[in-house]
Amino acid sequence: MTKRRRRIPIEDETKYPLERIVWVDSCEPGVNAEVELDGVPEVQTIVQVGHLVKECENAVSIAGAWKPELRTLDYVITIPKVAIVQRDRLSIKR
Numbered sequence: 625m626t627k628r629r630r631r632i633p634i635e636d637e638t639k640y641p642l643e644r645i646v647w648v649d650s651c652e653p654g655v656n657a658e659v660e661l662d663g664v665p666e667v668q669t670i671v672q673v674g675h676l677v678k679e680c681e682n683a684v685s686i687a688g689a690w691k692p693e694l695r696t697l698d699y700v701i702t703i704p705k706v707a708i709v710q711r712d713r714l715s716i717k718r
Contacts, residue, residue: 640675640676640687640710641676641713642674642675642713643712643713644671644711645673645686647669647707648667648668648669648709649670651665651666651667659710671693673686675687675690677690677700681705683702683703684705685700685703686701688700
């Protein structure tokens with residue numbers, strides 16, 4: 625008999641809300657020796673979507689996944705707030 629997975633309660637889903645964060649990050653050329661001025665890269669724009677797991681005055685931490693039964697997080701990145709250009713809270717539709 626197959627074990628049924630329990631559905632995540634709504635209160636657990638709101639513990640780590642979904643967010644879409646657009647932010648800028650540094651970039652370097654693939655070969656970084658004796659770069660000509662026209663070879664200097666621009667900053668790169670990154671769109672990150674995930675669960676907001678931590679926020680402080682200077683940064684937010686987003687997890688790509690979380691495992692409620694194990695109480696662990698996966699694929700976590702901490703983004704400095706000064707690098708964020710747009711931030712949106714996403715809703716879960718049932």
